[in-house]
Amino acid sequence: xxxxxxxxxxxxxxxxxxxxxxxxxxxxxxxxxxxxxxxxxxxxxxxxxxxxxxxxxxxxxxxxxxxxxxxxxxxxxxxxxxxxxxxxxxxxxxxxxxxxxxxxxxxxxxxxxxxxxxxxxxxxxxxxxxxxxxxxxxxxxxxxxxxxxxxxxxxxxxxxxxxxxxxxxxxxxxxxxxxxxxxxxxxxxxxxxxxxxxxxxxxxxxxxxxxxxxxxxxxxxxxxxxxxxxxxxxxxxxxxxxxxxxxxxxxxxxxxxxxxxxxxxxxxxxxxxxxxxxxxxxxxxxxxxxxxxxxxxxxxxxxxxxxxxxxxxxxxxx
Amino acid sequence: xxxxxxxxxxxxxxxxxxxxxxxxxxxxxxxxxxxxxxxxxxxxxxxxxxxxxxxxxxxxxxxxxxxxxxxxxxxxxxxxxxxxxxxxxxxxxxxxxxxxxxxxxxxxx
Amino acid sequence: xxxxxxxxxxxxxxxxxxxxxxxxxxxxxxxxxxxxxxxxxxxxxxxxxxxxxxxxxxxxxxxxxxxxxxxxxxxxxxxxxxxxxxxxxxx
Amino acid sequence: xxxxxxxxxxxxxxxxxxxxxxxxxxxxxxxxxxxxxxxxxxxxxxxxxxxxxxxxxxxxxxxxxxxxxxxxxxxxxxxxxxxxxxxxxxxxxxxxxxxxx
Numbered sequence: 001x002x003x004x005x006x007x008x009x010x011x012x013x014x015x016x017x018x019x020x021x022x023x024x025x026x027x028x029x030x031x032x033x034x035x036x037x038x039x040x041x042x043x044x045x046x047x048x049x050x051x052x053x054x055x056x057x058x059x060x061x062x063x064x065x066x067x068x069x070x071x072x073x074x075x076x077x078x079x080x081x082x083x084x085x086x087x088x089x090x091x092x093x094x095x096x097x098x099x100x101x102x103x104x105x106x107x108x109x110x111x112x113x114x115x116x117x118x119x120x121x122x123x124x125x126x127x128x129x130x131x132x133x134x135x136x137x138x139x140x141x142x143x144x145x146x147x148x149x150x151x152x153x154x155x156x157x158x159x160x161x162x163x164x165x166x167x168x169x170x171x172x173x174x175x176x177x178x179x180x181x182x183x184x185x186x187x188x189x190x191x192x193x194x195x196x197x198x199x200x201x202x203x204x205x206x207x208x209x210x211x212x213x214x215x216x217x218x219x220x221x222x223x224x225x226x227x228x229x230x231x232x233x234x235x236x237x238x239x240x241x242x243x244x245x246x247x248x249x250x251x252x253x254x255x256x257x258x259x260x261x262x263x264x265x266x267x268x269x270x271x272x273x274x275x276x277x278x279x280x281x282x283x284x285x286x287x288x289x290x291x292x293x294x295x296x297x298x299x300x301x302x303x304x305x306x307x308x309x310x311x312x313x314x315x316x317x318x
Numbered sequence: 319x320x321x322x323x324x325x326x327x328x329x330x331x332x333x334x335x336x337x338x339x340x341x342x343x344x345x346x347x348x349x350x351x352x353x354x355x356x357x358x359x360x361x362x363x364x365x366x367x368x369x370x371x372x373x374x375x376x377x378x379x380x381x382x383x384x385x386x387x388x389x390x391x392x393x394x395x396x397x398x399x400x401x402x403x404x405x406x407x408x409x410x411x412x413x414x415x416x417x418x419x420x421x422x423x424x425x426x427x
Numbered sequence: 428x429x430x431x432x433x434x435x436x437x438x439x440x441x442x443x444x445x446x447x448x449x450x451x452x453x454x455x456x457x458x459x460x461x462x463x464x465x466x467x468x469x470x471x472x473x474x475x476x477x478x479x480x481x482x483x484x485x486x487x488x489x490x491x492x493x494x495x496x497x498x499x500x501x502x503x504x505x506x507x508x509x510x511x512x513x514x515x516x517x518x
Numbered sequence: 519x520x521x522x523x524x525x526x527x528x529x530x531x532x533x534x535x536x537x538x539x540x541x542x543x544x545x546x547x548x549x550x551x552x553x554x555x556x557x558x559x560x561x562x563x564x565x566x567x568x569x570x571x572x573x574x575x576x577x578x579x580x581x582x583x584x585x586x587x588x589x590x591x592x593x594x595x596x597x598x599x600x601x602x603x604x605x606x607x608x609x610x611x612x613x614x615x616x617x618x619x
Contacts, residue, residue, distance in 0.1 A: 001433035006521050008440045010528045017532055017555055019451065021539035026547060027508065031450060031459050033551050034500055038470045040558060041489060045477050047525055047565055048575040050485030051584050057489050059591045061467070062496035064554070066503040067591075071547065071598045073507035075605060096541035104534035107563065111526055117571045121578045137577035138584065146581065153585045160592040164599050180506045182405060188398050188498075195391070196495055203488070211485035215588050216492075223496050230502050292588065299595035303602055327431045330476075334438035337469055341445035344465060350457050353449075357461050361468040368435070368472050375428075375479050384487055385475060391494040392471055399464050399501030403457050406505045412455065 006046060013039050030072055034065035050211040051138045054203065058219035063296060066226055071303065133277025134208040142213065143281045147270050151255050154288060158252050161295045164302040179232015189231055196224035204289050208278070214285040218292025225297040235297065248298065251291025255284050322374055329371030336364030348415030350407050358400040362393045432480040439473050460504050467497040526566030532559030544612045546601045550594065557590050 016039060020032030037060025044053035125137050125145070132140035142150050200220040207213030225235050239247075258280055259270045267273075272280050343356030369385045446469070449462040471490045478486035532555050539552030561583045568579040605611055 001430060002521065003524075005433060005436055005440070006524045008437065010524050012440065012443065013528050014531045014535070016447070017535050019447075020551060021535055021543075021548070021555070023451075026545070027456050028450065028453075028459060029548060029551055031463050033554070035447075035450075035463060035466050036555075036558070038466060038493070040562075041493070042470060042473055042477070043525055043528070043562070044565075045474065045481070045483060045486045045489065046521055047562075047569065048481070048483070048521075049565055049580045049583075050483055050489060052561070052565070052580055052587065053486070053489045054492055055584055055587045057492045058496060059587055060558075061470075061493060062499050064591055064594060065500050067595055067598055068547070068551075069500065069503045070507045071602060073510070074602060075547070075611065076508070093542060096538045099541060100534040100538035103537050104530055107530040107533060108527075111523075111530065111563075111567065114567070114571055117568075120572060122572060122574050122576055125577050138581045141578050141581040142585065146578070149582075150585060153589055156589055157592050160596045164596055167599055167603055180402070180502065182402060184401050185398065185502065188394060191394070192495070192498075199491060199495060203492075206488070211488065213584075215584055219588065219591075220492065220495075223499060227499055227502060230499075230506050295592065296595070299592060299599070303595065303599045323428060326428075330431055330435045331438070333472070334435045334442070337439055337442040337472065338445070340465060341442040341449075344449045344462055345445060345452075350455060350461070353458055353461050357465050361465060365468060365472050369475060372475055372479060381484075381487070384491065388471060388475065388487070388490050388494045391491070392468055392497060395494060395497035396464060396468060399498045400461075402498075402501055402505045403461060406509055407457055410509070412457070 009039065009043055009046065013043060026072060030065070030068045033068065034061060037061040037064060051213065051216070054211060054216040055219060058216060058223055062223045063219060063226065063300075066230070067300060067303070070300070074304075131277075133272065133279075133281055136207060136209050136211065136213075138211070139207045139213050139281070139285075142215075143284060144272065144277060147255075147259075151252075151259060151270070154252050154255060154291070157292065157295050158249065161248055161298055161302075164299055168302050179230065179234075181232070185231050189228070189233075193224050193228060196220060196227070200224065200289065200293075204285055207285060208282065214288040215292065217285075217289040219296065221289060221293030222296035222300075225293060226300055229297070229301065234301075244294065244298065247290060247294040249291070251284075251288040254287035258284060326371045326374055329367050333364045333367030333371060336360050336367060340364060350412050351404060351414060354400045354404055358396045362389075362396060365389055365392055429480060432476050436473060436476055436480070439469055439476075443469050456504070456509060460501060464497065464501060467493060467500075471497075520570070522566045522570040524566075525562050526570060529559040529562030529564075529566060532556070532562065535559075546604070546611050546613070550597050550601070553597075554590070554594060557586075561586060 013036065016032050016036045020029045020036060023029050023032065037056060040060055041053045041056040044050070044056055125141060128145065129135065129137060129140055132144040134140050134144070200217045203212040203220060204214060204217035205212070207217070228235060258272075262271045262273070263269050265273070337360065340356055340360030343360060344353050347353045347356055366389055369389050372385060373382050443466060446462045446465045450459045453459055471493050474486045474490035474493065478484055478490070536552045536555030536557075536559055539555065540549055543549055543552060565576070565579055565583055568576045601611070608614075
């Protein structure tokens, strides 16, 4: 029975992926990509990875879809959206088939000649779990055992937003698209947005002893912000520029301060003091949640900011 | 106990069948407006039946409340998205499918 | 009991495949989006059943997240894509 | 045939499809989707492969993939910003190398 379910799900995932690549209309591709995120979330549950499923449900099925749909609408509005791309040439098709077949064969070879693992990582995790300050393994790995990696990853997120801000043409002009003036939508928002915020905090709190944590909570928060933005309530216009910058950097800063304070105290980088680990992890996670939410929101709004009206330079390309 | 299991099975399977009915409705109905109808009715009933069928699986108040909350949210979401699509379809004057036995000269697009 | 869960799951997955056909057929963008919405609801149903079958209570949290975000795509579509689509290229 | 193996194979399929689309398509948005397929396939392979080797759920690799997904979405968002900028400057959704073909 399980085998049947897994195989059906697998066939579904592959069929959806193939359709999203090969379908004629770009809109259909985007819709299938959203569905892929949804089916992958089911797949992660089957694989026994509920944390990833939570993140995938919020990000793959929610945020990525909105980002792609928004860009698609934008390209359609401004341009003629190149009626359809010129059909790629024959050698190109051959090259594509050849390289993807090679990749698949190599990967299959790797899977069927799998070496036995040298270290039983899960035993190490179980052994060290009582000292980590939390009782959920993934949170322990993310924010205690391998917190160095997580710190750098948050750094990457901040870097992405900085690059986006540098590309933004006009700092002060915000997204000019009006929201939806639909009364039912606005009535539902008063119910939905608080529910989203509560769920986000629930996920954050759940992270200490069962699946959940800062990344999922941050994604949920970002989804709530984006929903508000889409329906015309622009958070970035309500907050001052400085407040926004402060929020973006808060998570990284708190993490960095905690990391370096242990060096000042004479311990190695990112070693939590005895007994205080749980509290510090919660503090870092709270800051991270807010920052991830704001980072994803500002990547969304940066993409939305209108181009310079004068189009200075470079506009002679066509 | 067995009666409960039978009841549960009936609820779950009829819920799943409601989903199939919804899908078939989506496939068979002629225009956007009627498809909204297929989407927002059959699915919510189907999910509701499945959720009621799952409640006896673990008699826990919190789990029951969470399941009911999920159902409520899905109903809200499909009502909202159905409304939005219909609202915008009307603004864009998406044509209705002509009903049977009715002259439909001005409605075809 | 687990057979009942498995059977229900299987029916739901089949109903997903039927929904996919509507997305491919279209003919309008709105029809494709509605079918995607159906996909979301079916995904929630599959998740709550998987939570019992595995058993993995966290799957219910995933269903909750999915239920909360189900209307996000519809709102984005109506406000951003459909508004800017002219009638003759609505596919 | 256990779940881990099946999803590892699924990940391999996604990677192959993604690479095919990435080379075949010229439209930048389609390339971004193909790139995301490769990414998702890699995540599936990572988790499936690690869990198949150890025979239990492996929390270290799951944590790694979890952060990977969040980084991937921010990379996607950044790529979309770049695509829009490119579209405004050049009025095209393809790279100049592909215009010739």
